Amino acid sequence: MKLAEIEVIFYIEGMGSDKKALERALAETAESIRSERNIRLKRLSVEEVIENPGEDTLKYSGLVEAHMVADFEDVVRLALRYSPAVVEIISPGRVEVHSKDLMKVLGEVSLVMGNLMKQFGGLAVYPKLEDVPEPRIGYSREEIEELIVEDRNILYRFVIEVFGESEESIRATMSRALDFEGCRINKLVIEGDVVEGRFKGLLAAELLSSFETLVQLTAKYAPVAISVLEPEVVDITASELQNALTDIGAFVNELVTRPVKKRLMEKKNTEFKLGT
Numbered sequence: 001m002k003l004a005e006i007e008v009i010f011y012i013e014g015m016g017s018d019k020k021a022l023e024r025a026l027a028e029t030a031e032s033i034r035s036e037r038n039i040r041l042k043r044l045s046v047e048e049v050i051e052n053p054g055e056d057t058l059k060y061s062g063l064v065e066a067h068m069v070a071d072f073e074d075v076v077r078l079a080l081r082y083s084p085a086v087v088e089i090i091s092p093g094r095v096e097v098h099s100k101d102l103m104k105v106l107g108e109v110s111l112v113m114g115n116l117m118k119q120f121g122g123l124a125v126y127p128k129l130e131d132v133p134e135p136r137i138g139y140s141r142e143e144i145e146e147l148i149v150e151d152r153n154i155l156y157r158f159v160i161e162v163f164g165e166s167e168e169s170i171r172a173t174m175s176r177a178l179d180f181e182g183c184r185i186n187k188l189v190i191e192g193d194v195v196e197g198r199f200k201g202l203l204a205a206e207l208l209s210s211f212e213t214l215v216q217l218t219a220k221y222a223p224v225a226i227s228v229l230e231p232e233v234v235d236i237t238a239s240e241l242q243n244a245l246t247d248i249g250a251f252v253n254e255l256v257t258r259p260v261k262k263r264l265m266e267k268k269n270t271e272f273k274l275g276t
Helices: 019-034 072-082 099-120 141-149 167-181 211-221 238-256 258-275
Strands: 005-016 040-046 060-071 086-091 094-098 154-164 184-195 198-209 225-230 233-237
Touching: 005 019, 005 072, 019 040, 019 060, 019 072, 060 072, 072 099, 072 238, 086 238, 094 099, 094 238, 099 211, 099 225, 099 233, 099 238, 141 154, 141 198, 154 167, 154 184, 154 211, 167 184, 167 198, 167 211, 198 211, 211 238, 233 238, 238 258
Parallel strands: none
Antiparallel strands: 005 060, 005 086, 040 060, 094 233, 154 198, 154 225, 184 198
16 A cells, blocks of 8 residues: 655754754754655745743744655654654545554654663653552453444554563553553563562553554553554544654653753752852
8 A cells, every 4th residue: 555645744843042053953954854855845944043031041942844745654754853843734634554554654663762762761651550440451352343443443462571570560550551541451461580579571462542542652662562453454534643743753852852951950950059
């Protein structure tokens, strides 16, 4: 199946404490987009850097607006590379993606996000889950078919590395976490060993969820394996794709800006101590 062409606008935000440095960074981002292969650029603009009143640290901000046409795979790749703050899908109103093509794209999301998390830390953070009831695990074939056909869910298998106090505690925590994310759990299996007093292994889950939740989970957990089982052709609305791409941009931005945020917090704490 030929991947559909998608007309999209990326709004890529930049912030900084030095106006000239930010202007250079925005110009370099625009030049990088111009040099991208496999896209048709319709419009590219760099907004004037403005000063944010009342902001002492990241006091300047600017915006690159990129209006382009690319296929599904390249649009996701571009979101991973440029982490847009906002994504707007112009057309089409919906796209159909074969499950094999979707798995390939999700594999790239997992690889890129996994490498970023090795550098900057994890993304999966939840409120206390101990008091949340353990979710149901296991659905009948009829229920699965109804969730796929009526609710437009995707059935997929998902394997991630896990570690914790014990296999039982990991099972309880992860089942609640997956339920919290919006998944229905059909199967959940954990295999591994206790190493130096802590359990370490792999968790394999068969899940049902929306397309948006599938993308979010892939970005947050960077699974070592993922396979889309049903449907064979996944129907994705413009709104769902828009939200998923914006989520990817937000996750990448959250990770790559952590060192800057950490330095700013340390600076603020130092200034506070000196002031007192």
